[in-house]
Amino acid sequence: MPPAPTLGLNMSYKESKNNSKDNDYKNNNLSILIPQKEESNNDENNNNNAKPLAKLLVVDDDSDIVQVLKLGLLKNRFLVNAFTNPEEALQSFKSNAESYCLMLSDIRMPTLSGIQLARKVKEVNPGVKVVLMTSFEIRDNEFSKVFPSTHVDGFVQKPIGIKDLTNKILSIIGETKRRVDKDFAS
Amino acid sequence: MRANTSENNESIMKWFKEEVAEGENAIIIYPNLQTFRQIYTEYVKDQLAKTGEEDDDDNSTRNEQLKPRIILIATFYETIDSVKHNLNAVGVDVHKYIDNSSLVIVDAFSSYYPDVSGMKKLVASLSQRARKEGRIGVTAIVDMGFFFLFGGDGRATELINYEASLAPKTEGGNVRGFSCYHGGNYDTLKDNQKKELAQKGKKLLEVTESAS
Numbered sequence: 001m002p003p004a005p006t007l008g009l010n011m012s013y014k015e016s017k018n019n020s021k022d023n024d025y026k027n028n029n030l031s032i033l034i035p036q037k038e039e040s041n042n043d044e045n046n047n048n049n050a051k052p053l054a055k056l057l058v059v060d061d062d063s064d065i066v067q068v069l070k071l072g073l074l075k076n077r078f079l080v081n082a083f084t085n086p087e088e089a090l091q092s093f094k095s096n097a098e099s100y101c102l103m104l105s106d107i108r109m110p111t112l113s114g115i116q117l118a119r120k121v122k123e124v125n126p127g128v129k130v131v132l133m134t135s136f137e138i139r140d141n142e143f144s145k146v147f148p149s150t151h152v153d154g155f156v157q158k159p160i161g162i163k164d165l166t167n168k169i170l171s172i173i174g175e176t177k178r179r180v181d182k183d184f185a186s
Numbered sequence: 187m188r189a190n191t192s193e194n195n196e197s198i199m200k201w202f203k204e205e206v207a208e209g210e211n212a213i214i215i216y217p218n219l220q221t222f223r224q225i226y227t228e229y230v231k232d233q234l235a236k237t238g239e240e241d242d243d244d245n246s247t248r249n250e251q252l253k254p255r256i257i258l259i260a261t262f263y264e265t266i267d268s269v270k271h272n273l274n275a276v277g278v279d280v281h282k283y284i285d286n287s288s289l290v291i292v293d294a295f296s297s298y299y300p301d302v303s304g305m306k307k308l309v310a311s312l313s314q315r316a317r318k319e320g321r322i323g324v325t326a327i328v329d330m331g332f333f334f335l336f337g338g339d340g341r342a343t344e345l346i347n348y349e350a351s352l353a354p355k356t357e358g359g360n361v362r363g364f365s366c367y368h369g370g371n372y373d374t375l376k377d378n379q380k381k382e383l384a385q386k387g388k389k390l391l392e393v394t395e396s397a398s
Contacts, residue, residue, distance in 0.1 A: 061263075108263055108331065110219075111370030116337035135265050136293060 054101035054173050055079040059089040059117065060133065061109040065158070069104070072162030078169070086112035090120055097125040101173045104156070104165075107134045119150045129153040129172050133160075195224075201391050202229050202364075208323050209359025211352040213384055217369045217395040219263055225393070226269075226327050227276045230257055233325060234283055255322040256287065256312050260294040260305065262331035263368065287315070298332040302348060313361050323360035334371040342375060346382045354388040369395075 056078050060066045063084050070082040081100075083089035086109050093100060103121050107114035118130045131154040153172050156165065202225065206212045216222040234254055261269050269291050270280045283289035290312065297305040305328060312324045333345035352363060369392075372380070384390045 108335065110263060110331065110334070110368035111374065113335045113337065115335060119337070136295065 050077050052079045053077045053170070055099050056081070056169070057089060057093055057100050057103040057121070058082040058105075059086050059103065059109070059114070060084065060106040061086070062106070065106075069162075069165075073166070073169075076162065076166045078166075086114075086117050090117060093121050094124055097121070097128070100125065100128050102129040102131060102153075102169060104131045104133060104169070107132050108136070115150060118152055122151065131156055131169065131172060133158050135159075198225060198391070198393060199228055199232075203232065206362050206364070206389055207355075208362060209356040210389065211354060211361075211363035211365065212389040212391065213349075214364050214366045215369055215372045215390070215392040216366060217393055219368070221393055221395070222329075222366065222368075223264075223272050226259060227272050227278070229325075229327070230259070230273055230289070231276050231278050233257060234278065234288055236322070253319060253321045254288050256290065256316050256324045257283075258290045258292070258309065258312055258324065258326045258328070260292050260297055260326070260328040262294040262329035266291050266293060287319075294329050294332050295335075302344065306351075309361055309363065313359075316360055323362065326361060326363045327366060328364065329366050329368075331368060331371060334368075334374065342379050346379060349383050349388075350385060352388075354386050 053076070056073060058066060058069050058073065058080055059082075060069070061084055066082045066084050070080045073080050081089075081092060083092065086105070089105075090112065093103070100121075103118070105114040105117055109117075112120075114132045114134075118132065121128055122130065130152050132152055133156040135158045137157075154168060156168060160168075202214075214225070216225065234257065236254055259269055264272075273280050273289075278289075280289065284291070292308070294305070297308050309324065309326045312326075316322075316324050330345070333342075333348065349365060352365065375383070
């Protein structure tokens with residue numbers, strides 16, 4: 001079994017292995033479950049071998065929400081780059097802007113709000129779709145202040161099920177998706 | 187004043203509770219939401235248990251008959267339900283205090299948008315009600331995140347104008363106002379903008395994150 005990448009578990013694994021060799025603890029059974037592979041928080045991951053539907057940038061300052069969204073969207077065949085820090089998300093986006101189909105971002109985040117982030121990613125890649133999420137009530141007139149200077153393709157009220165979110169994203173990226181499929185095929 | 191979260195929790199609360207007097211507006215800069223939660227939950231728990239005789243030493247005779255103050259929390263990065271949950275978690279009977287009108291929790295967005303003066307109107311109405319009901323006064327803990335939502339220099343101008351419209355001290359006032367800034371937002375301001383926020387000697391507490 002390969003050692004786990006996490007330091008603590010790695011040390012436990014080594015100690016266990018060494019103890020069993022050197023000291024021959026025949027009567028003591030120690031079982032340690034070590035993950036074979038640790039998921040990186042901000043890395044792209046593809047859950048299966050099926051062709052990915054699209055590449056998404058997911059941003060929310062709540063790490064629990066980011067994790068749930070990332071796992072759920074990966075299972076639904078999206079490539080996901082997820083961040084809790086909007087400035088890091090923007091840097092990552094800038095480094096490979098053309099690869100993204102859609103950004104899914106929380107609205108109320110300190111330092112850089114979802115609205116500001118939307119404006120910046122659209123400046124870099126006007127073709128990217130933007131969906132903003134919020135736990136707060138969305139009023140029809142709430143974002144009239146930023147329109148039409150910031151074009152937002154959709155809003156999502158949290159909490160939302162992954163199935164509904166996936167359908168929402170698919171409906172928004174409909175045309176973009178075909179382009180991405182083509183890119184991945186080539 | 188600068189305070190560090192690791193070593194100075196007591197001094198943070200002392201400043202929050204004692205350094206800012208009735209009728210004063212002050213500024214708090216918090217490093218993260220976790221610290222902000224600790225500050226407001228501890229303060230609310232303490233203040234809602236207080237009646238008039240425990241307040242202002244130099245005014246104890248007048249305050250003897252006064253009821254607990256009204257506390258307004260205008261949240262921006264947390265939902266109203268999250269704030270209620272946080273207060274419940276430290277033992278505050280949220281429903282009781284909301285029912286007896288001692289605790290008011292609102293979404294700051296709704297009080298600033300579309301009319302930015304909405305918050306001031308809300309605080310003024312609470313101030314009037316506090317006088318009418320014979321309460322110590324009002325504490326307004328207001329997250330200023332709204333002013334950073336849309337971004338751009340123009341918003342900073344609006345923020346500075348708004349903060350300037352809150353006098354550092356109002357004689358005879360019964361409101362203790364705390365404009366609360368997330369450090370990440372505050373740091374996006376230029377130095378001259380930061381100075382303008384704290385103009386005319388407005389008290390300012392900058393809470394920094396512990397190194398550990």
